[in-house]
Amino acid sequence: MQRTSSRVGAALVTALLMLTAHVLVAVDRASAADPFTGYLMAHFTGEHANGEQIYFTHSKDGLHWTELNNGAPVLLSTVGDRGVRDPAIVRSSAGDRYWIIATDLRMSGSGRSWSDASNNGSTSLVVWESTDLVNWSAPRLLDVAGGIPTAGDAWAPEAIHDPVSGDYVLYWATNATIDGVRKHRIHYVRTRDFRTITAPQVYIERSGTQHIIDTQIVESSRDVSGFRYYRASKDSQITIEGSNSILGSWTTVGNLSHLGLTAGQVEGPMWMRFNNRDEWALWLDNAGGDGYLPIASTDLSSTQNFRRLSDYSLGTARKRHGSVLNLTAAEESRVLAKWGTTTPANRLQSFNFPDRYVRHANFDVRIDANVSRIEDSQFRIMPGLADSSAVSFQSLNYPGYYLRHQNYDFVLAPYDGTARFQADATFRQVPGLASSSWSSFQSYNYPDRYIRHYAYQLRLDPITTATGRGDATFRVTG
Missing domain, CATH: 2.115.10.20 (Glycosyl hydrolase domain; family 43)
Structure with a gap:
């Protein structure tokens, strides 16, 4: 009797599985059609x-x-x-x-x-x-x-x-x-x-x-x-x-x-x-x-x-x-x-040199005034490549290229999918070190360092002085 019940149960399970498979196939085919x-x-x-x-x-x-x-x-x-x-x-x-x-x-x-x-x-x-x-x-x-x-x-x-x-x-x-x-x-x-x-x-x-x-x-x-x-x-x-x-x-x-x-x-x-x-x-x-x-x-x-x-x-x-x-x-x-959603382009304005903006030139990164090709100073602020709660900066006129640090210097480089690139191109946006109504950007993989300009070149440095705090503060503008 127990063996008969087992066979009946198995038959029912098989029937249910066949019915489920039939339904799944029907759904798949309907979606494909x-x-x-x-x-x-x-x-x-x-x-x-x-x-x-x-x-x-x-x-x-x-x-x-x-x-x-x-x-x-x-x-x-x-x-x-x-x-x-x-x-x-x-x-x-x-x-x-x-x-x-x-x-x-x-x-x-x-x-x-x-x-x-x-x-x-x-x-x-x-x-x-x-x-x-x-x-x-x-x-x-x-x-x-x-x-x-x-x-x-x-x-x-x-x-x-x-x-x-x-x-x-x-x-x-x-x-x-x-x-x-x-x-x-x-x-x-x-x-x-x-x-x-x-x-x-x-x-x-x-x-x-x-x-x-x-x-x-x-x-x-x-x-x-x-x-x-x-x-x-x-x-x-x-x-x-x-x-x-x-x-x-x-x-x-x-x-x-x-x-x-x-x-x-x-x-x-x-x-x-x-x-x-x-x-x-x-x-x-x-x-x-x-x-x-x-x-x-x-x-x-x-x-x-x-x-x-x-x-x-x-x-x-x-x-x-x-x-x-x-x-x-x-x-x-x-x-x-x-x-399908287009992320708007922004510029990063220097706090202590407000006529200057972060821009790329020959894939190097600096702050300049009167950027003649404004697209060189426009970036899409994207969810961080290494941490979606942070940010990464994608070039407007070079899609797929990001600001990243290499040996504490900044370059515009094509994303290569590696974990190293992701970390080098990811920053935490925090209240500005020189003004809390502006922003500063803390390195994801070197959290004691921030994006700053030095002799107009963009660098990743520890910030310990008032000059450094000004250099590391930016306004995100449209």
Whole structure:
């Protein structure tokens, strides 16, 4: 009897678990099927100090974009090459998880050539994971190309869910020697979690010595465009192909040379489907110019249907090779709540030299009068990088750069994500040492020292005299 009761109880528990799982799946699928209301672009900005990191930009209409997080990076790579390029943002098929995958590569300040980067670079990708688009895991490395003999790199990753197998096809470009020919080919693996992968296989190869590097796939509607999937690739042109299966045979649709857009001019093709209508934009990265430009079509089955768009704006910063995620209202609300508020810019006025303000010049920091580029003396007072109850000073015209002390001197430096930087760039705002109606700024990691000017240069010093108290007192002005 006891064993029978146990079996009945177990059956009930199993039934309840199955019901719970069914409800959870239903909720996930419903959330993934919610109508889209906005767009999120993940991208990098170029070969400068913190340009090779993850940036987010938002749009309501898919054409006019605004930088998030005050134009600063939202994620920093602290693994591998400590820089990332070509990010792709992926929503899980259930709508309950997101991944960002990116090239593990930093060119800025590395001193390396592109030849060295492609022949002796990282064979890993950098991966972040989130359940809500705003709280992201620490970055991790995923070695996708290490199993390819003679592999020199792993560039421009993308991923798409395969409804046939239920997993994801993760694909990227690797420079390797196969059958005596060294060139970039697109390889792929399968994965369910972006942690465990199958052995890499060649996915796309062009004839002869022709490289292929940037490829991105978009799902279409066959009743509108003929094929279920389309991919745009950078080879000798920007080539468009169509297929009804991700890993099946692909048919060449054409290229964009008739629009004056060739692989010598543009790269990094980035698909985006407009919300609420059967129209697609293909953004192309004008790497030697101003960044992305869009073309659009309501029928992808012929490249002659594409038209160039002129009514668009990409915001202030240059946008480089990335991807676009269509956002539901709930996703959009979370993203904007986290990064959409613009922090106002302020100036720090000297107490004992009131005509002078803290400013940066060639990344050194001092107090000056008559600052000719006022943006050099404007900072966003942010929650402290090491302690949110304290403050950090982010440059207005160099987003992602902060005032920090080094050997008790001050510089304007790009945030590198390290604990040392966080501590060096964090200060406690206290009543002014010379006037309590003003402010002084106490070092977070050297609490016996304060920001002060000496011979007009900004320093971090102990304060023991009346002159020092005046030097260490500032007014925060609009």
